[in-house]
Amino acid sequence: MSEFNIKVTNICFSYPDGYEAIKDLSFDIRHGESVGIIGANGAGKSTLLMILMGLMFPICGEITIDGVLITKNTLPKIRQSLGMVFQNPDDQLFLSTVYEDVAFGPRNYKLDEEEVCNRVCDALEMVGISHLKERASFKLSDGEKRLAAIASVLSMQPEALIMDEPTSTLDPKARRRIIQLLNSLHHTKIITSHDLDMILDTCERVIVIKEGRIAADGKTKDLLSDETLLDHCGLEMPLSFQKRRST
Amino acid sequence: MSEFNIKVTNICFSYPDGYEAIKDLSFDIRHGESVGIIGANGAGKSTLLMILMGLMFPICGEITIDGVLITKNTLPKIRQSLGMVFQNPDDQLFLSTVYEDVAFGPRNYKLDEEEVCNRVCDALEMVGISHLKERASFKLSDGEKRLAAIASVLSMQPEALIMDEPTSTLDPKARRRIIQLLNSLHHTKIITSHDLDMILDTCERVIVIKEGRIAADGKTKDLLSDETLLDHCGLEMPLSFQKRRST
Amino acid sequence: MHMADALISPIVGGTMLAASTGVAAYSIKKVQKDLDEKKVPFMGVMGAFVFSAQMINFSIPATGSSGHLGGGMLLAIMLGPYAGFLTMASILLIQALFFGDGGLLAYGCNVWNLGVYTCFLAYPLFLWVTKKGFNSKRIFWGAMVSSLIALQLGAFSVVLETLFSGKTELPFGVFVLLMQPIHLAIGVVEGIVTAVIATFVWKARPEVLEQTANGEPIGSLSIKRILVVILVAAVLIGGSLSWFASENPDGLEWSMEKTAGSTELETEDEIHQALSRIQDKIAILPDYGFSSTNEGDTKPEGVLSNERIGTSISGIVGGFLTLILAIFIGFLIRFFKKKRRVSLKK
Amino acid sequence: MSKINNSLYNIRLLDDLAQKESVVHKLHPLIKLLTTLVYLIVVVSFEKYDISALLPLIFYPVLLFSISELPVIPILKRVLFAMPFIIGIGIWNPLFDTQIIIVAGIHIARGWLAFFSLVLKCIFTVTASILLIASTGMGPLSHALRMLKVPKIFILQLTLTYRYLSVLMEEVSKMMRAHSLRAPQQKGIHPAIWGCFCGQLILRTFDRAKRVYDAMSLRGFHGEYPAGNLVKPKVSDFVYFISWSVFFILIRIYNLSDLMGDLFIEVIK
C-alpha cells in the first residue's frame, strides 16, 4: 500500500438551487488515520463525503489524493482506491442476491472468477454475514442490509474507507462488531455518525462541522468532552460520558 | 378516554416465503403504559408492530384491543384509536405539503374543515414544527420529516402511539427533543428502538424479543442492567450504563 | 415524440382533449367500480417509477447510442388498461407542466397518442399472446408486438395531428417516412425493455401480473366495446379534422385576399404553380424584389401580400418596437419593485 | 445520471419558485390556469407566417416575469430543453416551402417565416406553462383541477405520482451513483445488469406502494378522500383574468406591431 494522503484546501460548494452547503473547508488526512466527521442534521457531512468521492465537484478550492488533483480525468483511478458506504444501504445494493452485490465491484476490475469468489467470501466473513450469501438483498432486515453494503465495499479492497453513518439501524451487537472491524482495519478511514460513542471508539481525530464550516478539529477525546463546543454545534456529549439522569 | 388495553395471545406469523418471523407471542399492555420493544436485527419487532396495527394477520392466536378482537370487520374502528409512526417517514408523508399530510387523517374521518384545521395546528404545535406548515414534505431534512410523520399521527388523536425507531438518523439534540415529547404525552405508547438509552428514558417496561419469541418482559431498569440477558439476545447495556473502556 | 403546443391548432388540440377526456372518464368509472382502493397508491408510485425509469439509460451494444423505457405498455401490463391509462395521463400532465414536454393544449393529443393505443389497443394484444399463461417467451413476444404496434400508431397520430394543424410544410409522405421507421427502432427498444422488466416482475412477484391479467374485465365483449368506442372517436375526429383540413387553407386564403385586396379566386394548386413560376423569375431577376423597399406599402404584383404575413416595413419596425417596449417595461417593473423593497427595509 | 439530476433539480427549482409570495403567486390557481389556457389558444391560433402580429404576445411572459419576480435565466433554460423536437419538425418548412418573399429587401424562403413563427410559438407556449407551475405549484394546481370537476381519484393519484417522483428519482440517482463508484471505468449501465437494476427498482416500488397504502389506510383511507374546502376566486382574480383575455383577443384581432410601426414611421416623417 502506498502512502495515501488526502488534502482538502479551501473548498466550497453550493447546490444547484444556490444553497451553500460547504463554506471554505480545509483539512489534511494522513495515511492510516481514522477521522470522525460530526455535526448536526444538515451540517453538510454527507455533502462533504460526496465531494471527497468526486461525486460532486467543489466550486472553489481543490482536493488532492496522494498528490493527484481530483478532476474528471483522474477520477476513475482515484475511485479505485476509495470505497464509500452510503447513508442508506438500499442505495448501495442493486443486484438480486447478496453474493452478486458483493461480487459486482471485483468483477468490474476484470478479476478472474476464483479471485472474485475469494474476495466475496472474505468480505462476508469480515462483517459476519456469510450465512446470508444467497439471500435476496431486498428481503433482508435493515441491519443485515447495512452489513451487506459494508461488505460490498470491502470486497473492492480500497485503500481508504469512507462511511456515512455506518451503524445507524444496527443492533448493539452488530454495532460493536462493526466497531471492532473498523478498529482491526488499517485503512485510512473517514466516518460520519450521530453515534458519538462509536466515533469515540473508532476515531483518533474528529472534525466538527457546523453549517458547512469547520467548528473544531482535534483529538477525539478532547473535543467530545468539551460540552460547550458540542452544545454550540447542536450536539451532546457521548452517552457514556453523561451521567444517568433520574427518569 | 376509555380504558384501553391491548391483549396479545399466542400469536404466530410466517411471511409468504415461509419464514417464521413471530412464534407464539403473548403479552398484555394496559392503558397509559409505555412499553419498549427491543431485540437484535431481524428479531421480528417491525413484524410485530405491523400485526398489532392489523396490516398483516397472525396465522394463529388473537389480538384484542379494548376487548374487541382484531378482524377485517373491526379494523376500521380499531385503527381510529391507534396511530403508527413508520420506520421510514417517506412512506408516511405522501401529500404535497406538511399541512395536507397532517390533515389527511382527520379529513378521512369526515370532520369539518374548521375542526381539521384546529387539530392540524395543535399537532404541529406539539412537535414544534408549526413553521413548516406550508412546506413541501419531501424537501424537509430527515429530522423534520420524522417530526412531521409524528404530527400526522398525533392529529388523529389516537389513544395509543406505536413507533418504529423514532430517533434513528436524528442528531443528538433532535433526539433529546423527541424523548421530551414522548415523556410529555400520556398516551399508551409502544416503541421499538436500538437506542436503548432512549428506551430507558421513555419506557417503564420493556419486552425483549429474540428470534420471534419473548425472551424477557419486565421493568426497564431491571432488564437493561441484566448484562447476561441482553448479551444472550444480541444486545448490550445502554451506553450510559457502560463504563468507558480504554480505547 | 410528445406533441408540442406550438405544433397544433386549437381545434385539433380541443378535439383530441375531448376524445381523451372521454376515455379518461370511462376509465375512472371502471377503476372506481371494480377497484380495491389499494390500487390508488400503487398507480401513483408506479407512475413515479416509470418517470424515473425513463432516466436510466443503458448502452445499446455496437451502436454507440443508448435507450430507455417509454413506459405506456409497462403501465398497462402492471396495472391493467384503465388504471394504466390514468397513470399515463398523470405522468403526461406532470411532464407538460414541469418539463415543457408536450403542453397543456397538446395534452389531449399526447394522452391519446401515448395512452389510448398502448392501454386499449396494444394491451389486449399482449393479453392475447399470453392468454395461455405467462412464460418468458410469451411475455417477450407479447411485449414486443404490442409495443411496436402502439408506437407505430402513436407516431402516425403525431403525423396526422401535425398535418391537420397545418403548422408544417412537411408533405405527408415524407413526414410518415421520417416518423415511422424511427419509431420502429424505438418500438423494438421499448419492447425489449418492457419485456425484461415484465419478466423480472413475473419471476419475482408472479401475482402482480397474474392478478392484473385476470382481474381486468377485458373479455371479448369489452374489447368489442372498446373498439367501438375507439372507432366512433376516430370517425368523429377524422371527420372534424378533415373538415378543418379542407376548411383551413381556404380560410387562410380568404383572409389573405381580404387584406391583400386581390379578388382573384384560385385553387391551391394554381396558386402553387403561379408561385413557383414567380419564384423562378425572382431567382433570375434578383432586383425584382427591391421595389418593395422603396415604399412601405407597394408590393410586387402576384407575390403574396407582405403585409399579411407580417413582413412589411411597419410590421418589422413595429415588431422590434414591441420587443423593446415589452422588455423595457419588464425591467422598469423590476426596478421599481426593488427600489420599493429597499425603501421599505429602511 | 446527469439527466436525472437535471430533472430532479428542475422539479426542485420549480417547487421552490412556487413558494414565493408575489402578487401572481397569490392569485387563485384556477384563474391562472384559465388565463394560461386562453393565452395558449391565442398564441397557437395565429397563422403559419405571422410573426409581427404574434410578437406583442410577449408582453404576457415579460410582465409575469417581472411582477412575479421569477428568475428569467433558469426558466428560459428549461424552455430551451423543450425546443429540439419543434426545431426538428419546423426546420423542414424552409426546405419544402421555398416560395421566395422579400423581407426588408432580403430574399428568403417563406418557409423561414413559418419556421421562426413556430419557434416563437414554442417559446411562448412553453414559457407560459412553466410560468404557470412556477407561480402556482402542484398543490394549488390540483385545487384548480378539482374546481374543474376533475374526479378526486385522478387528482389523488396525480398527487401521489408527483410526490413519489422525487423520492424515486433520488433513489435512482443514488443507485446509479453507487454503480458508478463500483464500476468507475464504465460509462452508462451495462445492458446485462440493466434489467436487474430496473427490476430491483420496481420491486422496491411495489414494496413502497404497499407501505404507502398501509400508511394511508391506517389513517382511515377507503378509496375516497375528502380533500378539504375549495376556495372561491375573488373579484380581483376575475379582473386579472378578464383584462388579460381582452388584451389577448385585441392582439389577435389587431396587428399591434403594424400599428406601432405605422405610428413610428409617421412620426419619423
Ligand SMILES: Nc1ncnc2c1ncn2[C@@H]1O[C@H](COP(=O)(O)OP(=O)(O)OP(=O)(O)O)[C@@H](O)[C@H]1O
Ligand atoms: N440536492 C440538494 N439541493 C439543495 N440543498 C441540499 C441538497 N442536498 C442537501 N442539501 C442541503 O445541504 C445541507 C447539508 O446536507 P447534508 O446531507 O450534507 O447534511 P448532513 O450533515 O449529512 O445531515 P444528516 O446528518 O441529516 O445526514 C442541508 O441543509 C440540506 O438541506
Ligand SMILES: Nc1ncnc2c1ncn2[C@@H]1O[C@H](COP(=O)(O)OP(=O)(O)OP(=O)(O)O)[C@@H](O)[C@H]1O
Ligand atoms: N417480506 C419478507 N419476506 C420474508 N421475510 C421477511 C420479510 N420481511 C422481513 N422478513 C424477515 O423477518 C424477520 C423479522 O423482520 P423484522 O423486520 O420484523 O425485523 P426487526 O426486528 O424489525 O429488525 P430491524 O431491527 O432490523 O428493524 C427478519 O429475519 C427478516 O429477514
Ligand SMILES: [Mg+2]
Ligand atoms: Mg448525511
Ligand SMILES: [Mg+2]
Ligand atoms: Mg424493524
